[in-house]
Amino acid sequence: MTQTDQIVLPAKRRGGETLHFALRNKKLLVGAFVVLAALVLAIAGPILHDVSPTEYIGVPGQAPGGDHLLGTTMFGQDVYSQFVHGLRSTFLVGLLGGGLAAVVGMVVGFVAGYRGGWVDEILNMVTNILLVIPTLAVLIIIAAYLKVRGVMVEALFIGFTSWPWAARAVRAQTLTLASRDFVDLARLSGVRTWKIITREIAPNMSSYLFMTFILLFGGAVLAAATLDFIGLGPTDGMSLGLMMNNAVKWSALQLGLWWWFVPPGIGITAVVGALYVMNVGLDEVFNPRLRET
Amino acid sequence: MRQYFGRKALIYALTFFVAVTINWMIPRFMPGDPIQGLVARAQVADPASVDAMRAHYTNLFGLDVPWWQQYVNFWAALLRGDMGISIWAFPTPVTDLIIRAVPYTLGLLIPAILLSWWAGNRFGAFAARRKWLDNTVLPIGYLLTATPYMWLALLLAWTLAILAGIFPVSHAYSFAVQPSWSWEFLGSLAVHWVLPFSSLFLVMFGGWAIGMRNLIIYELESDYANYLQALGARSRLVRGYAFRNAVLPQITGLALQLGTIVAGALVTEIVFSYPGIGHLILQAINNQDFFLLQGAFLFIVLGVLVANFIIDVVYTLVDPRTRIRMQGNAV
Amino acid sequence: MLKLDAVAKIYKVGAFGGRTLTAVDDVGFEIRSGEVVSLIGESGSGKSTVGRMVLGLTAVTRGSITYDGADIATLPRKAYYRSVQGVFQDPFSCYNPVFKADRVFRMIKEEYFPRVAAPEWDAKIEESLDDVRLNPAQVLGKYPHQLSGGQLQRLLIARALLLDIKFLVADEITSMLDASTRIDVLNLLADLKSRGLGVLFVTHDLSLGNYVSERTVVMHRGHVVEMGLTDKVFTDPRHPYTAKLLSSVPQLTTKWDDTPAVPLDILDYGAAALVEVEPGHLVRQEQSLRSVN
Amino acid sequence: MGLRVNDLKVYYQTLRGEVKALDGVTFAVGDGEILGLAGESGCGKTTLGKSLIRMDGRMRHTGGTVELDGAELPIGDDRRMNRFRFSEVSIIPQYAMSAMNPTRKIGKMVADLLESRGLRYRNLAGELERRLDLVELPREVLGSYPLELSGGMKQRMVMVISTLLDPSLLIADEITSALDVSTQKAVARTLVGFRDRGFVRSVIFITHDISLTYQIADTIMVMYAGKVAEKARADVIVNAPRHPYTKLLISSLPEVGVRYADRKLAGIPGSPPSLLDPPTGCRFRDRCPLAHDKCAEEPPAVEVEPDHFVACWKA
Secondary structure, eight states: OOHHHHHHHHHHHHHHHHHHHHHHOHHHHHHHHHHHHHHHHHHHHHHHSOOOSSSOOSOTTOOTTSSSTTOBOTTOOBHHHHHHHHHHHHHHHIIIIIHHHHHHHHHHHHHHHHHOHHHHHHHHHHHHHHHHSOHHHHHHHHHHHOSSOOHHHHHHHHHHHSOHHHHHHHHHHHHHHHTSHHHHHHHHTTOOHHHHIIIIIHHHTHHHHHHHHHHHHHHHHHHHHHHIIIIISOSSSOOHHHHHHHHHHTTHHHHTOHHHHHHHHHHHHHHHHHHHHHHHHHHHHHOGGGSOO | OHHHHHHHHHHHHHHHHHHHHHHHHHHHHSSSOHHHHHHHHHTOOOHHHHHHHHHHHHHHHTTTSOHHHHHHHHHHHHHTTOOOBOSTTTTSBHHHHHHHHHHHHHHHHHHHHHHHHHHHHHHHHHHTTOHHHHHHHHHHHHHHHHSOHHHHHHHHIIIIIIISOSSOOSSSSOTTSOSSSOHHHHHHHHHHHHHHHHHHHHHHHHHHHHHHHHHHHHHHTSHHHHHHHHTTOOHHHHHHHHHHHHHHHHHHHHHHHHHHHHHHHHHHHHHTTOSSHHHHHHHHHHTTOHHHHHHHHHHHHHHHHHHHHHHHHHHHHHOHHHHHHHHTOOO | OEEEEEEEEEEEESGGGOEEEEEEEEEEEEEOTTOEEEEEOOTTSSHHHHHHHHTTSSOOSEEEEEETTEETTTSOHHHHHHHEEEEOSOTTTTSOTTSOTTHHHHHHHHHHOTTSOHHHHHHHHHHHHHHTTOOHHHHTTOOGGGSOHHHHHHHHHHHHHTTTOSEEEEESTTTTSOHHHHHHHHHHHHHHGGGTOEEEEEESOHHHHHHHOSEEEEEETTEEEEEEEHHHHHHSOOSHHHHHHHHHSOOSSSOOOSSOOOOOOOOOOTTOEEEEEETTEEEEEOSSOOOOO | OOEEEEEEEEEEEETTEEEEEEEEEEEEEOTTOEEEEEOOTTSSHHHHHHHTTOOOTTEEEEEEEEEETTEEOOTTOHHHHTTTBTTTEEEEOTTGGGOSOTTSOHHHHHHHHHHHTTOOHHHHHHHHHHHHHHTTOOGGGGGSOGGGSOHHHHHHHHHHHHTTTOOSEEEEESTTTTSOHHHHHHHHHHHHHHHHTTSOSEEEEEESOHHHHHHHOSEEEEEETTEEEEEEEHHHHHHSOOSHHHHHHHHTOOOTTOOTTTOOOOOOOSOOOOSSSOOSSOTTGGGOTTOOGGGGSOOOOEEEETTEEEOOTTO
16 A cells, blocks of 8 residues: 555545534434424425415414414414414524624624734724623614514614624634634735635634524524514514514413414424524534544 | 723723613614604694694603703713603603512522523533433423523413413412512412513523533543543542533623523513513503613613623632732742 | 844733733844754743744834845835745644645745746646655645645745745744654755755754754843854853753763753843854853842 | 553544554563653554553553553553552643643642542641652642643642652653753653652653653663564663664754764655554564565564564564
8 A cells, every 4th residue: 555545545534524424413414404494484385375474364263273274363364374474584584683793793703803903902892892782672772763674674683783792702713713823824925814814714714603603593583583572573574473472462372372372482492493403513513522422 | 800800890881881872872863753753653633732742752852952962961860860751651750660670570580590500500510421311401401592581481371370270370479469578478479480480490591501511521521631530530520620610601601691681581571471671661662662661771781781790700709710810920 | 134133022911011021132143145043942032933023923023124134124025925934833733724735835826926827837836846855746635634744844845945035934843743754854954055045943952953053043031142153052052041951952872961950040131241252152141140930 | 560561452443443553562661660652653652651541532442451560450441440540550641731620729639639539638748748849849839720830830740749649650641842951851850750769660751752761761662653663771772773763763863963064864754654554564664774575574572682672573
């Protein structure tokens, strides 16, 4: 066996090793399956089940199983239709709000961590201040003053208020990576700062950034659900939080209309829970120390 | 040490300043005319009444003076403890309403936070590196943290209160009893407290358990744990050390989670019609009572800041490393 | 060619930058073309900081570093790096682990030779690899973890040679290598001077410094304590610190003498001056040799 | 009595298969002997050190025996091994700088450790303090946190803790590689002092630096690719090595006084074989200038002179 043969062997296996663990990680697989299933339901559900979520179309307070898969509200709206439309909003808020927060957090974190000095001092100060202010309370105030509220606007506000912890985490990672020699070597090659950040530092924490995004996604979904439940949800659409809000407002609890408030909760918990479990799975895949021995 | 806390206090003061400013800005810089909105929502048709209302609100918000004057006035009123008059419970001052609601909120929050933190950490540490527990119970922990607070509250209310009838479904005490220091009243208080407390406790418990489990795995892999094991120390000692060290980041975690936890308490109160700050906020939103809403907001911010500061102090007391670094000297 | 004149590096430390820490103070020496100068010191001596300052990776607080008479702080970065390059201690940290090792070459091409045609560039790389005695087939297209430390360090030297450099800073480049491969990298370094290159060889290992260099600079606690021809410094050390270092180096020819190690940990170099004890041999005369420990 | 290791095999479980990090190692260390264990990265020296006291989760004891003072060490059995750790076999780890719990005072940590082993801190406190004096550590360190100690102080503290119960065998794993030359000398000498005073009976001193080993070891054992290449008295290894690997290795070391301009040294071309699937026969064959057909068979370790073992057909 020659020297080169031996060296080539593990070459294919590095990328393969991650995949090897990914495909064998039950947490990752189960989590991804649940999230994908919910996503398919959110996309295809409203198309296949063409019933308006807000129209009064059936007998009020009907239990699941009859004409309506998940029954009707006490006004006769179709709960299943509300659920699939709500699920759609959930993904929208998560994707948009979580995505926006991830982008802001990364930019702030990268710049603060790499540039250092007074730029870092200021960004760090801003991050710390926003970190302590209870963002949901701010969101409540903002939403209360908005007359027309849509899912998009909600996502926007959530995105712009939930980035600080991500910025802090990215900054810490950037700090350690920036002291690595390959960054110095890139500087010695005349590479510009922004190119160093995007092409040297970011690829090294891509798995970390992805996991940050997943957590932000889950956080945005939960924050939106809370807002909607308080009665500050979309005025022109349907969401899972709004379903629960209506259910409580019209005494579904006392009337025993459990099918009105149980499904939206299951939807949120399943999506967010699956994302979290997926995240643990990913952590184990990328981080050998956490693997079971 | 003094310098450290001085710096911290400065940051908190700055944070409070920013929060108050945000609070002042939102109604003034939101698109549209808030007063127009308020008047419109009051659904008064008589033009004379509309004008009177408009004047009343403009005066109340103090919008009839230059903006910087408004800002100064706002601070001045705030420092006097004057947060305006509630519209929903006219003419009770907002401050009074909040002071009446606070004990209920704190009575739920403080025990739920402390107990879930303690129990979650213990449980997470116990489950770590014990394969059977790790694989069965921790997924439940993940589901618990992913559960929206209000939904768990709804489930508990529906199952344990409506279906099983073990606990009352709403309010802080039965209307049949008068608030007093009687056993009857306290008993009623306790029975009404159980469900909202439990739903808060359970959601938080999941989060702490998972956090601790991950942290302790890292600690058990650390050099000092390896050294102790190489010298044949019992696993009880090694796990004990790992636990103590893993608790430290969990304290920081508590500070970071406070905002979310408070939000969770608000919605839980709403489900159970529990007369705390959350209940006030709901009333404020339903009745367009912006003074009450902003008062509640400021109170929450202040509470979270104070709690953060306390956690900071506790952390410094518990972690010798921060203490030594602050003193900045070696043997 | 490269000249350091009374160079100092002072860091601000503590909250609000209240205190200062002097890492390097009053360091001055010159390196000519075709000469290897070793900069010897233990950890905390400031030797690596000097290396980083020469490479422009750390700013000089006081004094100046000039290259061919021009202050490097005023020279355009990219032009400076065309002639002056560095190789660092940890070969594994110098390569971005998510990319292939030969990416360090591509970076040079992108930044310095964007218009060179591919075949011409490949020929240049082969020539460069030949100079460091690497077989292109064995190292190109591999990930860093598939190559040995020695191969990685040679790749980095080859990378510097692509630029037609005049000066190389070699910061502890052999300390992570095994004994059997270390000497080959060291020989390579010594060969560079026959091409007219100037080399600053930063090391903690006296025998390595002695092996490759013409002149030696010994640093302790941020100060140059002794410098001169390597022969002189090693056979006739005039400063107690140099003498102590020499007596501590484990050697195969002699065993350590039995005299107990004299603690000589903190010397106060505050007002001491470098004195020329014989032509080209300078020693710091500590007026108050305070042993503080 | 001392240590007797017989045909020890310890493999690592990895995804790609078993890494035969230690593949049939036989040697002995006598009472009062310091054995220098030298070799390049990946030769199995650290695996050997770990195997003798505590294997990590991926290591498996696949064969061979270890005997200490006539009793067999159950090295593959983590639980039964506990009885021997600290009191019979002890270790100064590579990571001495971070070996102590950062949030516990050092004295408390030592007390916890001793009590966990069923010993009374009070009974050993006097001895502990005497040894602190000996390594010139102030007694106050017991009341400090590790963070408050300098690197050299931590190193000495760990040395004192590890040897407190006077173990028969001490494993010192690369304990000086993170230190400066001047500190390195002091630490290495302290170790010799511990042996001279009887705090430890035998020492296995693991290092990649042959020159350093030569300063303090009585015997040097050179390992290559999971096997013993050569073992002999320190001065014999340095001045009259018989194994080609040892010879090349020694001749590649620049000594103070050797100059490139006067005498150009050469390294050993090539690199060690992968231990996932090691070649049969002599493992140095690919890099050996003397290799011939016979080397396709595995060379046995032969005692060419008293106490001089060489595993090479040409020795």
